[in-house]
Amino acid sequence: MIKNVFLKNLLIGSVFKGISGVNQFIPKNDQKILLYSDLGFRDNVKYLYDYLIQHNYNEKYQIICAVKGYQKFTGSAPKNVVFTRPFSGIFAYLRTTHVFYCFGKLPISATRKQKVIQMWHGTSFKGFAQNQTQTGANANSFYTYVYASSPYFVPIVARKFNVDRNHVAICGHPRTDVFYEPKANYALGDFKKILVWLPTFRQSKRLGQTDTKQDSILPFLADSELAHFNDYLQEKDVKVIVKLHPMQDVSEIDHAGWKNLVLMSNSEFEKSGMDLYRLLNLSDGLLTDYSSVFYDYLLLDKPIGFTESDVEEYEKKRGFAVDPDKFRPGQRIRQQADLRLFIENVITGNDAFKPDRKKINLIANRNQNGTNSEQSLKLSDIHM
Structure with a gap:
């Protein structure tokens, strides 16, 4: 994680801008799912992963988990599951159709074929810390959707992530699905x-x-x-x-x-x-x-x-x-x-x-029936 806002914007406008350009020409594999988190394998990416494995999505899709602390999971990875470091997530991103974030993001502009979803790790209550979320750059190209747990939070999420409202999808946190199990x-x-x-x-x-x-x-x-x-x-x-x-x-x-x-x-x-x-x-x-x-x-x-x-x-x-x-x-x-x-x-x-x-x-909370993981996959056009 880069906490310096100036350096982050500089990289987005130079190195990652170049990667974004390259990304437009690389073919995407619709059978790949990237789960990315630069603060460990936990929270919404972990709960979404659990849902994918429990429902055998790894029989059809390759699931790539680019997460900090990936070494703890490599030896026990199920079929078609790969654990790797967050930096390696850049290379996975370039060939992957379905991308889910929870902590952090890769500031790469998505292609029309990609579904890039920022689930984040909480509905906003605290104010916005500049060095945690916004970078000054318009983020519309980075995300297909950013989650808001209800219509009330749509304008708050749009401001927090610096995206237009049409890039905000109503969906709750996959982590809360276990309340209904x-x-x-x-x-x-x-x-x-x-x-x-x-x-x-x-x-x-x-x-x-x-x-x-x-x-x-x-x-x-x-x-x-x-x-x-x-x-x-x-x-x-x-x-x-x-x-x-x-x-x-x-x-x-x-x-x-x-x-x-x-x-x-x-x-x-x-x-x-x-x-x-x-x-x-x-x-x-x-x-x-x-x-x-x-x-x-x-x-x-x-x-x-x-x-x-x-x-x-x-x-x-x-x-x-x-x-x-x-x-x-x-x-x-x-x-x-x-x-x-x-x-x-x-x-x-x-x-x-x-x-x-x-x-x-x-x-x-608009969704109160424990189907947030299911809804997440639908938003990314992931089907069994």
């Missing part, structure tokens, strides 16, 4: 309630981004207070699984012996063998802050607690793509007492925000 059998233990906490990162050296100051792993709780919070959860017979953002580091916190507050780095979560969205399907409630995961969680119609320890500062520095007051269908948590109240409400079943969730769910 049989529940996973994870050994989570016997607790009254299980909550999942997904905090948003504030600072990223990799992305050169600082949204707000971040002094502790979790809001309202100093790192030195986490052990006491674990004791509180033990008294309430509640388990809170904190799946940290890939950019967060928990290595300096001695949490191995905790049973009720489980802090999991991204690598630890991957080693656990659990799938995030299948875990969400097993949970009784969600804690998050500015992550777009709450839009997806609305499909489950379960309580959501929104931590807002720095909402004013965050709005000034990063901003929001939507009205943060309107799109908050859950308890707003601004101090530790609010956090405990949310947990108490989940325990007792006191759910005052159910009507609000229904309202926002109708605005944010």
Whole structure:
């Protein structure tokens, strides 16, 4: 990933412009599917891949996964599946009809025969970080479609990706399809309630981004207070699984012996063998802050607690793509007492925000039947 906007635009206008020209003359293979992600084999590309394999699309199509960390999957690749590095995705792109992105993109202009789809990895809630999405270049030629989860988000997506509205397709995230499948059998233990906490990162050296100051792993709780919070959860017979953002580091916190507050780095979560969205399907409630995961969680119609320890500062520095007051269908948590109240409400079943969730769910998620992977393949004219 190139985070320097000037350098990125320079490459798009020179090297990739030349590649785009060459791309127009290279024959495309309609039996090839390219799944591209420069932040690992996860999220929508992984869920779409799972759908393709489960429904035997690899019997007809060659599936090329150009993903960071590809080495972990090369030895166990099914028939007609190839794992390779993201850079090699450039060469696969030039001969492939069907292309799907989730993290990043190849700034190559598509031909008329190609279907290039940007699924992205979340419905917009946070404001637009210039060095993450827009590059200043008109992106209409890069994408056949960019996904919006509902008509409400079409103009927001068009602006975010710098495309015309006719390049925006209404489709939800393939990752949410698992909400409509049989529940996973994870050994989570016997607790009254299980909550999942997904905090948003504030600072990223990799992305050169600082949204707000971040002094502790979790809001309202100093790192030195986490052990006491674990004791509180033990008294309430509640388990809170904190799946940290890939950019967060928990290595300096001695949490191995905790049973009720489980802090999991991204690598630890991957080693656990659990799938995030299948875990969400097993949970009784969600804690998050500015992550777009709450839009997806609305499909489950379960309580959501929104931590807002720095909402004013965050709005000034990063901003929001939507009205943060309107799109908050859950308890707003601004101090530790609010956090405990949310947990108490989940325990007792006191759910005052159910009507609000229904309202926002109708605005944010048009497809509510678990067919987003199927719809994705239809948009790319992929058939068995």
